[in-house]
Amino acid sequence: MNVIYSKHFNISLGLLNYLHPFDGLKFGRIYESLKNRDDITFIAPAEPVDMAIVDEFLSSMMRKKVRDEVFIFRALEVPKIPFVSFDFLDRKILNPMRWGVAGTIFGAKKALELGGVYWNLSGGYHHAMQQNMEGFCIYNDIGICYQQLLKSGEIQPDDKILIIDTDAHHGNGNGYTFMENQNVTILDVYNAGIYPTSGYTRERVDIPVPLPPGTDGETYLSRFAEALDKIEGTYRLAFVVAGTDTLMTDKLGGLCLTIDEVAKREEMTLKSLxxxxxxxxxxxxxxxxxxxxxxxIQAISHCTALTLA
Ligand SMILES: [Zn+2]
Incomplete structure (x- = not known):
């Protein structure tokens, strides 16, 4: 398995780590656990995505908001802290996220060039869009990546692209970003009872799997299998948003999967691809x-052992 990891992915805020339930240091923990495996290859982008590339994707208003701590605090869902400057947020949180975006672009380019699966430990900011940032997502890495791949000619406008979003939350940012682009197929499995509830982005999903809060793993996986069966034809590239907030121990996701069931879900995704x-x-x-x-760690170990070809 090819896994994309940079030490720069990690978000370390000291005491401020307790402001948000996201474990900003988990990327390093995953790496430490898997780094000695000889069946896993770790690769990393050389640098974070440049803000000029991010700006190409954003609306003119968002180019200002993405540089303003008031709007950044709001998107990160933490109360504004008076003594925390934009520069601090940029260095500690936004720069790691730009490394995450770079990981997505790096992985997509490798996948297009060589085929197979590239697993970026970071990225998957599916609530961010050209006009807005929210839900702990600042930069829509899939949208930015898609735009850059078109620009470089690595994909063409009429290439079919697939997004499989198995994060517990509906990917409203991707729905919005690709609202008018019918060459992008979106499969989205999500808890229908939680944020984000915006109907118009839910309606954009081609293969929707809305689940009631508290859905168990068995139901989740059987509904997901039905959805995967609807994928057919040729796609140039797939993006998979593999959020682990579907775990029963996750307080935000509101679904009830075990660690083994999440690993099974990734197996089903990779086998379909x-x-x-x-x-x-x-x-x-x-x-x-x-x-x-x-x-x-369990999912990557499990999928590495599979014979996919
Ligand atoms: Zn989520």
Whole structure:
């Protein structure tokens, strides 16, 4: 398995770590646990995504908001702290996220060039969009990546692209970003009883799997299997938002999967992609429980042992 990790992914805020349930250091923990495995290759982007590239994606108003701590605090869902400057947030939180975006672009380029699966431990900011940032997502890495791949000619406007979003939350940012782009197919499995509830982005999902709060793993996986069966044809590239906030220990996701069931879910995703030989980049997405890192470690170990070809 090819796993994308940079030490720069990690978000360390000291005491401020307790302001948000997201474990900003989990990327390093996953790496430490898997780094000696000879069946896993770790690779890293050389630098964070440049703000000029982010700006190409954003609306003119968002180019200002993304540089203003008031709006950043709001998007991170933490109360504004008077003594914390934009520069601090930029260095401690936004720069790690730009490394995450770089990981997505790096993985997508590798997948297009060489085929197979590239697993970015970071990224998957599926609530961010051109016009807005919210839900702990500042930069829509899939949208930015798609735009850059078009620009470089690595994909063409009429290439079919697939997004499989198995994070517990609906990916409103991707729905909005690709609202008018019918060459992008979105499969989204989500808890229908939680944020974000915006109907118009839910309606954009091509293969929707809305689940009631508290859905168990068995139901989740059987509904997901039905959805995967609807994927057909040729796709140039797939993005997978593999959030671990579907774990029963996750207080934000509101679903009830075990660690083994999340690993099974990733197996089902990768087997479906392999069936049609679709190159893919897997993205970390959300995951706010103490078991998030453990779950990703288990999923990567499990999927590495599979024969996909
Ligand atoms: Zn989520």
């Amino acid at each position: 392999a069936k049609y030989a679709i190159p893919a980049v897997v993205l970390g997405g959300g995951g706010y429980s103490k078991d998030s890192a453990k779950s990703v």
